[in-house]
Amino acid sequence: MDGFDSYDRPGESQSEPVLKIVILGEPGVGKSSLIQRFLEDRFSCDSIQTSGVEFHRKRLTFPGHVDVSLHIWDTGGSGTLASPMLRSYLHEAHVRSRVCAT
Ligand SMILES: Nc1nc2c(ncn2[C@@H]2O[C@H](COP(=O)(O)OP(=O)(O)O)[C@@H](O)[C@H]2O)c(=O)[nH]1
Numbered sequence: 001m002d003g004f005d006s007y008d009r010p011g012e013s014q015s016e017p018v019l020k021i022v023i024l025g026e027p028g029v030g031k032s033s034l035i036q037r038f039l040e041d042r043f044s045c046d047s048i049q050t051s052g053v054e055f056h057r058k059r060l061t062f063p064g065h066v067d068v069s070l071h072i073w074d075t076g077g078s079g080t081l082a083s084p085m086l087r088s089y090l091h092e093a094h095v096r097s098r099v100c101a102t
């Protein structure tokens, strides 16, 4: 897959494409719950507020037996954006998604 990085981690193919995703939005809008639903297909009412940034990983297989490793960064409060680490990750992310409450 052009445009994706390959992932160099034990147990995963070095040629496996990596899709980097950062989830942004105000605290309490449901970012972590959305990610939990996607990763584990479950919802818990007693979720703990994210402090800083949490990293998740999920492997998906697309048609044609193409494995893609999703790297999902779940961000906490607005102060998180001041983190140099997140800023550099935001810069290289393939997807930046903002969650809003309606
Ligand atoms: N009723 C309802 N509550 C939700 C939903 N999504 C998240 N919540 C609740 O809203 C609160 C904040 O959710 P959380 O995922 O921690 O938000 P985050 O701070 O953006 O990560 C938690 O108490 C969740 O249980 C939803 O779709 N429906």
Ligand SMILES: [Mg+2]
Pocket: 031, 032, 033, 048, 049, 050, 074, 075, 076
């Ligand atoms: Mg959260």
